[in-house]
Amino acid sequence: MPDPLNMLFGTLAYLAALLTALWTWRHWHYRSYWLLLGGVVTVIRVRLTWRKVALGCGLTKKQHRWWFTVVPRAVASTGIVKVRRRFQRVAVDVKPWMWVPRPTRHGWRVTVRLLEGQVPADYADAAERLAHAWGVHAVRVFSPRRGRVVLAVTIRDPLIRLDRVPASGELLKVVVGALENGRPWVIDFRTVPHWLNAGATQSGKSNLANILLVGLASQPVALVGFDLKGGVEFTPYGPRLSALATDRAESLALLDDLIAMMLDRMGLCRAAGARNIWQLPAGLRPVPVVVLVDEVAELYLMADKSEKDDVARTSTALLRIAQLGRAFGIYLFVCGQRIGSDLGPGVTALRAQCSGRICHRVNDPETATMTLGDLDPAALVSARAIPADTPGVAIVASQDGQWYRARSFHVAEHIAEQAARTHAHLTPSWDELTAPQHPAEVTTPDLAALLDA
Numbered sequence: 001m002p003d004p005l006n007m008l009f010g011t012l013a014y015l016a017a018l019l020t021a022l023w024t025w026r027h028w029h030y031r032s033y034w035l036l037l038g039g040v041v042t043v044i045r046v047r048l049t050w051r052k053v054a055l056g057c058g059l060t061k062k063q064h065r066w067w068f069t070v071v072p073r074a075v076a077s078t079g080i081v082k083v084r085r086r087f088q089r090v091a092v093d094v095k096p097w098m099w100v101p102r103p104t105r106h107g108w109r110v111t112v113r114l115l116e117g118q119v120p121a122d123y124a125d126a127a128e129r130l131a132h133a134w135g136v137h138a139v140r141v142f143s144p145r146r147g148r149v150v151l152a153v154t155i156r157d158p159l160i161r162l163d164r165v166p167a168s169g170e171l172l173k174v175v176v177g178a179l180e181n182g183r184p185w186v187i188d189f190r191t192v193p194h195w196l197n198a199g200a201t202q203s204g205k206s207n208l209a210n211i212l213l214v215g216l217a218s219q220p221v222a223l224v225g226f227d228l229k230g231g232v233e234f235t236p237y238g239p240r241l242s243a244l245a246t247d248r249a250e251s252l253a254l255l256d257d258l259i260a261m262m263l264d265r266m267g268l269c270r271a272a273g274a275r276n277i278w279q280l281p282a283g284l285r286p287v288p289v290v291v292l293v294d295e296v297a298e299l300y301l302m303a304d305k306s307e308k309d310d311v312a313r314t315s316t317a318l319l320r321i322a323q324l325g326r327a328f329g330i331y332l333f334v335c336g337q338r339i340g341s342d343l344g345p346g347v348t349a350l351r352a353q354c355s356g357r358i359c360h361r362v363n364d365p366e367t368a369t370m371t372l373g374d375l376d377p378a379a380l381v382s383a384r385a386i387p388a389d390t391p392g393v394a395i396v397a398s399q400d401g402q403w404y405r406a407r408s409f410h411v412a413e414h415i416a417e418q419a420a421r422t423h424a425h426l427t428p429s430w431d432e433l434t435a436p437q438h439p440a441e442v443t444t445p446d447l448a449a450l451l452d453a
């Protein structure tokens, strides 16, 4: 007969071995552990507790239902209705129908059918409550079609530590970090030509510009810098920059050159019957130009009235590039600590042309509103909640029309400087770039007509 004590020790030893194996699996290959075991257990738990969670988060609705009980007088439903007959019409809390949750790399996703009278905003409002109820990092709400919402749950913040992903290799496309859903964060100038990159000091704006520089340095593109911090940020990248302006006077001259370049490309396209430079034959196509602007507010600030004309000229030139640059291969990446309407109408107009929006941690609500305000109020709340100890975390308006929390890869300045030196031979000279490619002059009235259109 087996000794019960031995059996107990044997069972405990098996249990300990099993727990150790599970712990090791989870520790060494969390992804497979989560997809094969952890996720499945969580999914079952989520389904079983959905009624309680939905009730607690205010996502249920009272509906009248026929109630059958074998124990008349039992307290039924929400605890306020006493059932006196076997069949009784009572008000019950109905939970929204939930599909089977699907484990994802960083959590799970589930589709929920809205109850009558509910809108996706009800779920967005309850997202924080759901996150606490499930004990997870965040719950994001999307509505892919009417009457449905998708709850995307991330268990742990995937942006605390980022795994590097390979470069995209496509022209004007740079993988700059990761989105909260684990997908790469891509800046693709051909899809979204102009970007606004806002953030307080030490929030990670320059790091993002460094990544762009590293990503674009090896590509056949021209890089142009406006560094209104006196050149301290971009001067070290000089070998890979075709031109650099460090004060207002230089900025004005450089903007004039860019406008002239744009007019010339316009004439070239018109002569060739092309709508944009990408429709030109490869041999005729001019080099795309990415313009990096650091500290844009400096371009709009006036110390006294004597600067008024210069500010107006700068503002108009930037706006023209933003309005027409895309077709002629001139793209903007504008960084600033503060982007407020107090800087003048030029900033507001420029912002409207920049469909790519990146909002790092900001000090003032207006900058967040200016950068993201027309997206979604929840994006604003998320931007204002970015902690100071996670530089590089930002709210990003993505190409799919959604907004995401994202974090850039960390690229030290010396790596960006090294990239600039290594690829210095790919830098087109400014004279080469600005030399007229098309003899037929395009006049300013042509540009004005296009702008009016």
Ligand SMILES: Nc1ncnc2c1ncn2[C@@H]1O[C@H](COP(=O)(O)OP(=O)(O)OP(=O)(O)O)[C@@H](O)[C@H]1O
Residues within 6 Å of the ligand: 199, 200, 201, 202, 203, 204, 205, 206, 207, 208, 337, 391, 392, 393, 407, 408, 409, 410, 411
């Ligand atoms: N994605 C990131 N991951 C880790 N550290 C980062 C990241 N982005 C930036 N940092 C670090 O945060 C600090 C501030 O970054 P950065 O200089 O890019 O900020 P900034 O917004 O440009 O600040 P400033 O306006 O003062 O120049 C730097 O020490 C940088 O190394």
